[in-house]
Amino acid sequence: MESMESFTNSNSSWPNLRGSIATNIFVLFILRFGIGLVPGMSTEAAWTITNLTYYLITFIMFHWVLGVPFQLNQGEYEDMTLWEQMDKGEPFTPAKKYLTTIPIVIFLMGTHYSHYNIPTFTINFIALVTVLIPKFPSMHKVRIFGINQQPNTD
Secondary structure, three states: OHHHHOOOOOOOOOHOOOHHHHHHHHHHHHHHHHOOOOOHHHHHHHHHHHHHHHHHHHHHHHHHEEEOOHHHHHHHOOOHHHHHHHHHHHHOOHHHHHHHHHHHHHHHHHHOOOOOOHHHHHHHHHHHHHHHHHHHHHHHHOOHOOOOOOOOOO
């Protein structure tokens, strides 16, 4: 029988696939311009809502949901987030660098287009920090205050 290391985790391999970067950017632009189409929406508000929406979706997807949707791995990943599963937990891979850079870039764009408004900057900065901290290698498999901890079934 082959070890689990020889199997590809299809749940976490998609960020490394060709086209995932372009798809992410395309979805981000669709989100931004869709929000901008709301009548009466200012550019500042559209960028802030875009940032908060993107951060919320990616936080839940990469750092909150545990396990995999299909149990083909004998429960090996049941206590890991998607971020922890990606690239077998290796830090600073190209996919992880990209997925760390995008929130920073949209934060900078949102800050610029909100004309460096302090309240908007503060909201976006707090959201950025909230989404960046779980990406640090030192946070691998760390659950702050036990939040999102898998119950011990032993």
